[in-house]
Amino acid sequence: MNAIEANNLFKSYRSVQALKGVTFQVGKGEVFGLIGPDGAGKTTIFRILTTLILPDKGSARTDGLDIIKDYKEIRTRVGYMPGRFSLYPDLSVGENIDFFANIFGVTLEENYDLVAPIFRQIEPFRTRRAGKLSGGMKQKLALCCALIHKPSVLFLDEPTTGVDALSRVEFWEMLASLKETGISILVSTPYMDEAARCDRIALMCEGLILEICPPPARLEDYFIELMTRNG
Amino acid sequence: MKCLKFLLRKEIIQFRRNKFLPRLIFAFPILIMLIAPIVANMEVRGVNVAFVDCDHSAISRRVLSHLNASKHFMVKQVTADYLLAYGLLEAGRVDVIVSIPEGFEKSIMGGIVPKIKVDANAINATKGMLGSQYIMMTIASALSEVAAENGLSMSADSDPASVRYFYNETLDYRFYMIPAFIIILIQLVCCFIPALNLVLEKEKGTIEQINVTPVSRLEFTLSKLIPYWIIGLVVLTEGILTVGLVYGLWPVGSTGAIYLAAILFTFAMSGFAVTIANGSDTMQQSIFVLFFFVMIFMLMSGMLTPLGSMPRWAQWITVVFPPRYFIAILRAVYLKGTTVLELGVDYLALAGFAVVFCMVAALTYCKQE
Numbered sequence: 085m086n087a088i089e090a091n092n093l094f095k096s097y098r099s100v101q102a103l104k105g106v107t108f109q110v111g112k113g114e115v116f117g118l119i120g121p122d123g124a125g126k127t128t129i130f131r132i133l134t135t136l137i138l139p140d141k142g143s144a145r146t147d148g149l150d151i152i153k154d155y156k157e158i159r160t161r162v163g164y165m166p167g168r169f170s171l172y173p174d175l176s177v178g179e180n181i182d183f184f185a186n187i188f189g190v191t192l193e194e195n196y197d198l199v200a201p202i203f204r205q206i207e208p209f210r211t212r213r214a215g216k217l218s219g220g221m222k223q224k225l226a227l228c229c230a231l232i233h234k235p236s237v238l239f240l241d242e243p244t245t246g247v248d249a250l251s252r253v254e255f256w257e258m259l260a261s262l263k264e265t266g267i268s269i270l271v272s273t274p275y276m277d278e279a280a281r282c283d284r285i286a287l288m289c290e291g292l293i294l295e296i297c298p299p300p301a302r303l304e305d306y307f308i309e310l311m312t313r314n315g
Numbered sequence: 316m317k318c319l320k321f322l323l324r325k326e327i328i329q330f331r332r333n334k335f336l337p338r339l340i341f342a343f344p345i346l347i348m349l350i351a352p353i354v355a356n357m358e359v360r361g362v363n364v365a366f367v368d369c370d371h372s373a374i375s376r377r378v379l380s381h382l383n384a385s386k387h388f389m390v391k392q393v394t395a396d397y398l399l400a401y402g403l404l405e406a407g408r409v410d411v412i413v414s415i416p417e418g419f420e421k422s423i424m425g426g427i428v429p430k431i432k433v434d435a436n437a438i439n440a441t442k443g444m445l446g447s448q449y450i451m452m453t454i455a456s457a458l459s460e461v462a463a464e465n466g467l468s469m470s471a472d473s474d475p476a477s478v479r480y481f482y483n484e485t486l487d488y489r490f491y492m493i494p495a496f497i498i499i500l501i502q503l504v505c506c507f508i509p510a511l512n513l514v515l516e517k518e519k520g521t522i523e524q525i526n527v528t529p530v531s532r533l534e535f536t537l538s539k540l541i542p543y544w545i546i547g548l549v550v551l552t553e554g555i556l557t558v559g560l561v562y563g564l565w566p567v568g569s570t571g572a573i574y575l576a577a578i579l580f581t582f583a584m585s586g587f588a589v590t591i592a593n594g595s596d597t598m599q600q601s602i603f604v605l606f607f608f609v610m611i612f613m614l615m616s617g618m619l620t621p622l623g624s625m626p627r628w629a630q631w632i633t634v635v636f637p638p639r640y641f642i643a644i645l646r647a648v649y650l651k652g653t654t655v656l657e658l659g660v661d662y663l664a665l666a667g668f669a670v671v672f673c674m675v676a677a678l679t680y681c682k683q684e
Contacts, residue, residue: 134527137684155683156529164527170520174332175325186321187528213332229524 085148087237087268094141102128104291118272119279120288126272130241134164147236163235165226167242173215188233195234202228220251240271256281276304318530322538344550348557351496352489362446365392365400365409372420381457387449411435411446494645495618497554501547505584509543510592514601526682536677540585547581568648572655576644579665583637586672593679612638637668
């Protein structure tokens with residue numbers, strides 16, 4: 085069973101066609117990257133697979149569950165980190181973690197092993213308000229909150245946008261260690277250099293997947309060539 | 316429902332961390348109740364009077380001295396020239412002209428009831444009406460004094476009727492308005508704060524993170540409503556205490572009846588506000604839509620002007636306004652001591668709104684688009 089199966093997804097927002105028939109699969113324990121410029125439809129795919137919006141056409145399964153029929157069950161099994169920092173800025177680091185643990189009915193201690201590598205880095209700031217953290221720290225906290233209930237599929241929408249170079253490298257190292265625990269990860273990024281750290285990538289442009297492949301060397305050139313070939 | 320506890324705890328932490336809100340909720344009711352009843356007063360003071368005396372008699376001077384003695388009037392001009400006085404009225408220097416005709420004393424002594432002319436500027440309708448009424452009362456008391464001194468009877472039908480005012484003996488408009496101010500307070504707090512809180516979650520994007528969790532929409536909606544029910548009652552308590560301590564007006568009826576109505580009212584209004592917030596994407600949207608409704612509620616629910624003086628069709632529209640029932644209950648219980656049973660219909664209407672609006676609030680919140 086695949087972690088994610090998307091079949092011919094269509095979605096439009098009023099006059100804008102965000103997705104024009106998107107099909108891909110993500111295997112269990114795989115790190116799958118959605119690579120493409122802004123407006124390619126990456127966030128729309130995330131929102132459909134995490135049951136936040138419904139597709140106009142097509143079907144999808146997340147962790148083997150239908151996104152329309154079993155949306156309630158999916159919400160207990162996925163971890164989602166939106167592109168925009170969306171934890172409570174007026175709650176402290178510890179309070180945010182406790183809050184999200186509580187509403188999933190778990191405790192930090194229960195799943196400590198999973199989040200420990202990330203949590204240890206933000207632990208010194210436990211009493212600081214989330215809104216007062218640096219960009220990199222915010223991302224680590226958000227990842228921590230998205231992992232707190234031990235999800236089987238992790239959705240990371242542009243997790244490294246607006247984060248300094250060093251924190252980006254750190255962040256991807258954390259993802260690599262998460263992969264070891266068997267979590268499947270769908271991650272999007274506009275940065276070509278990060279694509280190399282995925283198992284497979286989907287190159288996206290204007291609501292279409294141009295190609296799905298293992299990250300090639302000289303990705304940038306490849307992407308430009310692909311785009312010109314597709315007009 | 317196991318998540319509700321954690322959601323509420325989060326709301327309380329956020330409320331306490333907010334630098335502005337707790338202070339606002341503490342200070343706002345007290346300030347409003349200290350200022351509003353004093354400034355929003357229809358009592359007529361300082362009516363400027365021109366006294367046109369064409370009689371120059373002892374009795375006309377007696378009338379003048381009575382006018383001078385009254386705290387309501389300022390006699391600006393005493394003259395025998397009506398046109399001069401009329402000029403002053405037109406210029407806005409005086410509000411009322413009292414004209415004593417020639418031969419006034421003579422006709423009184425002859426036992427005939429004389430006519431006194433009173434002209435009032437009615438641009439400010441209340442001032443014109445009440446001012447001329449006060450003048451009439453003052454003149455009547457002056458004349459009856461004169462009549463008594465001279466052993467005259469002033470013809471049977473001019474016997475001053477004895478009037479006694481119930482529930483508000485001093486005819487203080489303030490007491491009539493205080494329940495309305497309390498309602499305006501609760502309405503502002505229970506409408507705007509929960510709605511803005513919810514839209515803020517949308518603008519900050521935090522609601523997105525909640526939407527992918529197993530939190531049910533009823534739990535989430537309740538977590539937005541319950542804190543404001545409590546705050547609504549805190550505001551009510553502050554209002555009642557301020558009014559009682561400052562103006563000496565304590566509820567005549569039972570406090571329980573007031574709180575029961577207030578609880579139903581806060582349910583209804585906060586549910587209504589959250590429904591609007593659910594349909595808004597931005598703060599501006601929700602504020603303007605709410606402001607529109609709050610204005611209409613204030614103008615049409617009988618808070619400022621009586622329901623009965625509106626046209627029939629407008630009265631029918633107010634049937635769906637929750638504040639209409641709350642103001643009726645609050646005035647009756649506060650000023651007259653009416654009981655819950657006697658106001659059963661109003662309580663039932665409020666309860667109906669409470670249930671409907673809270674349900675609509677939960678149903679219109681969509682975790683999925």
